[in-house]
Amino acid sequence: MEVMNISYISPDQVIFWKLAGGLITINATLVYTWLVMAILVAGSWLVTRHLSTGIHVPRWQNFLEVVVSAIRSEIRDVSPEGSDRYVPFIGTLFVFIALSNVLVIVPGYVAPTASLTTTAALAITVFIAVPLYGITKQGIIEYLKEYFRPTFIFFPFHVMGELSRTLALAVRLFGNIMSHEKVVGILLAVTPLFFPIVMQALGLLIGMIQAYIFSILAMVYIASATQAHEDKKHGTEKDGLAAQRANP
Amino acid sequence: MHIDWFVFFAQIVNFLILVYLLKRFLYGRIIAAMDNREALIASRLEDAERLKSEAGQSAEAYEKKYQSLLERSEEMLNQAKEAAKAREVELMDRAREEVDQVRQRWLETIEREKISFLQDLRKRAGSQVYAIARNALTELADAELERRIADVFLDRLRNLDSTQAQAIRETMGKSATDVMIKSAFEIPPDIREQIKGALKPYLTDGSGIAFETSSEVISGVEMRAQGHKVAWSLNDYLETLEENFSQALQLEAMKKH
Numbered sequence: 432m433e434v435m436n437i438s439y440i441s442p443d444q445v446i447f448w449k450l451a452g453g454l455i456t457i458n459a460t461l462v463y464t465w466l467v468m469a470i471l472v473a474g475s476w477l478v479t480r481h482l483s484t485g486i487h488v489p490r491w492q493n494f495l496e497v498v499v500s501a502i503r504s505e506i507r508d509v510s511p512e513g514s515d516r517y518v519p520f521i522g523t524l525f526v527f528i529a530l531s532n533v534l535v536i537v538p539g540y541v542a543p544t545a546s547l548t549t550t551a552a553l554a555i556t557v558f559i560a561v562p563l564y565g566i567t568k569q570g571i572i573e574y575l576k577e578y579f580r581p582t583f584i585f586f587p588f589h590v591m592g593e594l595s596r597t598l599a600l601a602v603r604l605f606g607n608i609m610s611h612e613k614v615v616g617i618l619l620a621v622t623p624l625f626f627p628i629v630m631q632a633l634g635l636l637i638g639m640i641q642a643y644i645f646s647i648l649a650m651v652y653i654a655s656a657t658q659a660h661e662d663k664k665h666g667t668e669k670d671g672l673a674a675q676r677a678n679p
Numbered sequence: 680m681h682i683d684w685f686v687f688f689a690q691i692v693n694f695l696i697l698v699y700l701l702k703r704f705l706y707g708r709i710i711a712a713m714d715n716r717e718a719l720i721a722s723r724l725e726d727a728e729r730l731k732s733e734a735g736q737s738a739e740a741y742e743k744k745y746q747s748l749l750e751r752s753e754e755m756l757n758q759a760k761e762a763a764k765a766r767e768v769e770l771m772d773r774a775r776e777e778v779d780q781v782r783q784r785w786l787e788t789i790e791r792e793k794i795s796f797l798q799d800l801r802k803r804a805g806s807q808v809y810a811i812a813r814n815a816l817t818e819l820a821d822a823e824l825e826r827r828i829a830d831v832f833l834d835r836l837r838n839l840d841s842t843q844a845q846a847i848r849e850t851m852g853k854s855a856t857d858v859m860i861k862s863a864f865e866i867p868p869d870i871r872e873q874i875k876g877a878l879k880p881y882l883t884d885g886s887g888i889a890f891e892t893s894s895e896v897i898s899g900v901e902m903r904a905q906g907h908k909v910a911w912s913l914n915d916y917l918e919t920l921e922e923n924f925s926q927a928l929q930l931e932a933m934k935k936h
């Protein structure tokens with residue numbers, strides 16, 4: 432079952448329906464995104480319907496607990512304070528990208544993350560979430576002041592940095608997944624036996640690594656936006672304490 | 680690179696919906712379940728710690744109790760031993776006492792038997808001697824002997840020592856009392872007169888002299904007045920003989936012991 436021709440770069444090019452004179456297009460990217468969302472939501476709902484808080488934990492609940500606690504601990508490593516606030520956003524980034532990438536072993540499936548539209552959308556959510564979390568935490572003035580540190584000359588560089596890292600997020604994920612699919616497709620044509628299987632396995636690894644990189648980078652950006660000011664505050668407090676100790 | 684803007688915004692919306700749904704169905708519930716379990720485990724650990732310390736305390740208490748019971752049982756055993764020893768001593772003492780009592784009773788019985796035997800012997804010996812003496816005296820007795828006996832009595836009466844005579848006189852002087860003369864035989868009238876004459880100094884007015892023949896007085900004559908007695912008879916000698924005999928037997932018994 433071949434959904435996407437090898438000559439297509441992105442699943443965006445596989446269009447199922449066109450409505451409203453081509454303004455609304457339902458393509459493979461959207462359909463597979465909905466599929467992944469459906470699996471995630473239905474699976475979560477099914478498992479968390481009857482949660483056990485006792486000593487005996489059902490298998491699937493245990494699996495989800497492992498996933499969620501791994502996400503929590505990673506977030507806590509980056510941002511020790513208020514880590515549970517970031518779990519829904521960062522966790523959803525991770526599980527969505529990971530499941531999208533892992534499902535490529537299913538024949539006929541095309542990862543929505545192989546579309547630059549999807550990765551750009553995810554990168555834009557990160558681009559918007561970072562200042563939102565930063566402003567929520569520090570206030571708008573304190574947050575904006577960060578762009579003029581150490582001097583106002585750095586403002587354009589800060590803005591360029593924000594934009595370029597967002598672009599990097601989008602292109603990194605898209606490039607990795609898309610190129611992998613193309614590589615596997617070409618290899619399948621050249622050496623049809625054994626080697627594509629190894630490449631598929633490698634593809635699972637790459638998919639997981641990309642999901643991890645995307646979400647952990649998002650977390651790092653959020654942390655840098657929320658903690659820059661705090662670090663400075665902690666620094667002055669520490670200096671004050673040191674001075675107190677020196678001159679009691 | 681082509682970007683479909685409708686799909687782009689649709690993906691943003693899709694992602695935000697997914698964030699909301701997963702927050703609702705996954706993270707919130709799972710984190711709550713894990714926190715609850717952690718709290719449960721913490722409380723169970725706390726309970727376990729508390730129970731452990733309680734168990735340790737009660738084990739210590741039981742150990743102490745056990746030790747005290749051991750000590751107490753040892754003490755009780757010692758007490759029981761001491762009591763048994765004391766009881767043994769007491770029982771031994773009692774047994775000894777009882778043995779002594781039995782022995783005492785036995786000795787007393789022997790003594791009584793001895794006495795009764797002696798009495799019996801004395802009675803028999805006495806009665807034998809009496810019988811012999813009586814026979815002999817009966818065979819020998821004649822008027823001459825009786826007269827002779829009466830003479831001896833009369834002689835005694837006349838030769839009373841001054842103390843006795845004085846005592847008799849004082850007693851008789853107090854009240855008028857009859858003087859009883861007992862004899863184993865009929866005293867001849869002349870001797871009677873002589874006896875009356877000998878007694879005259881002692882008698883007060885109104886006192887009489889009575890003569891009586893009695894077999895108790897063996898071959899003799901005796902005078903009794905207010906507890907005073909003057910006599911001569913074989914009975915005296917026989918009593919002396921009996922006494923000597925009894926003493927001899929007692930000495931013999933003591934030597935045997």
